[in-house]
Amino acid sequence: MRFDKIKTIINKIPFVKNLNDIRQEEFFIVGNVDILFDGLDKPLNFEFTITKEYPLKSFDSESIKFSNPDFIEYNHVMQNGLICIHTSHSRSLESKLQIDFNSLKNWIVKYYINKDIDSNYEHVVVNDSSIEGNTYSFIFSETNNSFNQSEFGSVEMAYLNQGRYREGSIFNFLVKEFKDCKTQESKQCNWSNQYSNLETNFEGVYYFYDNPPAVYNKFVFNTWNELQFSQDFLDFLFKLETEIQYSEYKSFPLFIGYKINETEIHWQVSILEIGNFPLKGIPTKIDGKKTGKWKTDLVDEKINWALSRNASYQYFFGRGKFSNELTDKKIMIIGIGAVGSIIAKTLIRCGCKFIDFIDHDIKEPENVCRSEYFFKNGIANKTYELEKILYEISPHANCKGLQSNYFENVIKSFYTEDEFKMNIENDLEYYDLIIDCSTDNDLMYVLNSLKLNIDLINISLTNHSKELVCAFYPNTYSFVNNQFSNVLNNDVEDLYEPTGCWSPTFKASYNDINTMVQIALKRLNKIFSGELSKNNFVIQEIEDQLKIIEY
Template sequence: MSVKRIPNERLLKGRRATEFIDGIEIINDLEWKESINRWVIHCSLYSDEIETAVIPRETEWYILLDDNYPKGDIHFFPSKSNSLTHTFPHQMYNGEGKKEHPWRRGFLCLDANVSTLGKLVPNQEPFDEEERLYWYVTRAIEWLIAASTNTLTSENEPFELVDFPKASPLKVGFSETVQTFKFWNSLDIKFGLVTFSILNNGVLLVRKYQKLNGTCVRRVNWGNYPTQYEPVKKISGSWVILKEIPHIKPWQAPFTWGELTNICRNQGVELLDILRKIKKSHNFKNKLAHIILIGFPIKDKLNEDYSEIFWKGVEISNSFDNSSNSKGTKLNISNMTKNKHRININGQEQIKWMDSFNWSKKSVMSRGMLPKPINESKILIIGAGALGSSIGELLTRAGVEKLGIVDFDKLEMGNLTRHNLLLTEVGKSKAKELAERLNKTSVHGKVTAYSGTIKNNVEKNIDELIKYNLILDCTGEDEVLEYLQQNSWPKKAQFISISLGFGGERLFIFSNYGFSFQYNFFRSLVDPWLLEERAKFEEVQLPREGLGCWHPLFPARIDDIWIMAATAIKTLEKINKEEHRTLFKVHEYEKSMEGSFEGIKLVNEEVYDE
């Protein structure tokens, strides 16, 4: 016999606070639903300010609460009876929902990001037990008023896609920008074929858009890792561009093929005719699936012009297969010789919408990217050791696409204590393995390995190396830096030396612009610092590796390397602003009186005119 669960005092306080709200009536009070691990309140919400031509004055709702209230999510779902059946902005797709639940799918977006709410309560969400549920209920009533008066959105807020009810496990990535939007607008055709490659299990990348005759319309420029794979032959694809986002008013994605077909027709696009032409021009026999990309224009903000094409993928399993044994969604296309004008589609069949993502560089790097002059530079890193590998990863993850890695060495087991590579790469070329790893950190990465010394590579690959405009030495070796002084680069470049002091507690950065690295000048600036370190640490016993005739190792932990590598990246921004002036900077650890780490400070900065 099950024991009825009693709500805790925190929940009861939150629930009692709603009694002071004019606009809510409890139908069934707090009840624990074991199947969803949530507390549920069945209520009605009402207001005389609701425009009843759009939404009834009073509607029924289910409020779902976490047992850890006031923490956790709070969701408002429309009841399957006496409530909303359409989908509005700032609402998830309001479908029928699961049979076992008395509520629909379309929970409301009530968080502080919905700027049009906040007239009755502040936009800042409270987390006090007496205030949080009160805040949500009040905003839900305000949401209903705004939805009924078409004021849920403001002109300057970000554009919001309709919520497409996902039904396919597949995902598709594409790359669209303001520039490609102009291209699509200039194109006189609005449909065609598309090819995909597989990035990993269930994730497709758009590779090429074509006309029906196979002529390439646009090829997508991805990085080295994605483009190593040939387009997959078992999946066919097509594309169609609409004039606007496909939706049923006020803001609901089409759920069935019948709904989508009608929406396309209202925009002057006969989707069935297009599919017929695709079938007529190509053989889709033995394909696992057909992917249709439905394209439409979007914008950054509601009050701005359209600026980008978004592609929403639709999966059709066993596409164009009329056999009775085929499984999944089918397009039942009639024999072309018998009927030239009709295609029979089951209009009630659910659309298998896919998750779709714009993986353009701008979109992917929206979390943070280096300034444009740096991330568009072609950077050659000399030295793929602990420092070089760390700086390489920071650069690629911050938006630098074109990177070259020069190193003659192989990875040793001891390197792994402060290197980005793994056990599986021990004994292999540092340059090649690091380039492969960095190409996997970005869908746009174009990292090239140059195994061997800088001298050998200049002699053999100068036609390749000449494209790099920023030469970044991370070896700190005199032999390398002397070579960069004695041998002029084919064209002017920014030369930068990044090296660490003893124990990784000091960072030296020198930069000059020209045909060669100013090694003699660099040594005149750095030598006094090195002499000071030598005197300071003369008696320190250095760590060693191996037996016999071995050399001492440079002592520094991986956290020392990473924090100095990050500091060096910050300095690149400074160098970028100095307009080719010569610069020398020294950063070092700042420690407390007890010797504990407190941060990094700049202790020397010298800037010289050319």
């Protein structure tokens, strides 16, 4: 029934000139069609396969496949001849077949007839290999240096971790630096200070190939003799193999670099087996006679490709980030409890590059449920643990936790003395933005009394996280106090009272707090990007609806 219906629908598609073959196999329906329409000189032939899931997708792929190996030189054709199409959803068999065949037609028009070139770069297709069940990955970022054709040298790396990948293990490495063998020029990858300062504990070599090492600039070379290295580099590899033959490691990475546009470089990484480099010696001859000398050449053997990923800032945050006006600021967060830790983590995930935070408090187990800390880390300084957490999220953020009483013993003690007050103001103006999440009215008063040429924000929540108040300097102290005392209905009776001699704290879940904070940060991003005016605001929950009130 299903087979006959599919056959009938395909036969009715206007530009299907011939349905040459269609048959039901054990799991698939397979067939062959000729496509012809205005603009084509002759019919184009395609094999097709329809899986059992059709018209639903299979994982992230369409469950109908069109192929012709003769078209692999064209864009969006895989090495086995499969045409890459991505189409819209339909649960109707007839509608979905119409959509998918029209997508094939659109591919023919765009890439076969018009030979369009996409503006976005498509990476070379690489089938990574595992070695004894292990996969290797190498994560790099852009450098501020250029590379020259046939340049080669050493690569310094830091071991990150071992994880699981498919059915085996994966070993992850961070690329720190490329060093030109001839000029000794160091070309460092752009990472945060924490990652740049990781211990170098693994090395490799690189060769800059200029052009992609690939067939049709799409499919990476499969064998070593497809590559063309300079004789200097081949001799360098031969000497290197001798030097490291007794290494404790079994594998050695070779980075092959090439330009993907005028400014960007990508690296593919192959894995060499120590003691079995893909090299051979060839006797040199003059007039057919051996000279007694040898030259190094590549053998005709399979290349084992590893995983390589570009984690430069623009790619790491390519799926979304805050505006540059916010991410480029030097930020200080005062108080990293529930609100402060959520703000810090969100800013890091949204591309902020420089965040310091200060808190004198200790993280206890009961802090975990509504903040960004982890139970596994036990009892620790909040600043110590948050610094560790943020470091593990982004390789492009310089974060520093300050376990300090600066705002308690220094600012509160000396803010009225002119000389010390000026020093305090100079200290704070090191930052572009200070976010006060301390809920300390005394500190808010002191900060508001200073003369600052930076942005200072106070963010605080009412009990049960019913309202979030956000105020900008120089109108923080009076605005926040007025909201809590005269405007908002802040419940000061139903507070959480910890065991022992503790100060009571507001009640609210992680979900309650995070909802308010994320909406506030979204608005702040728009304010700093210039979309909204820099006005104080309150986010208020009214009958399960959130309302933003601007002042």
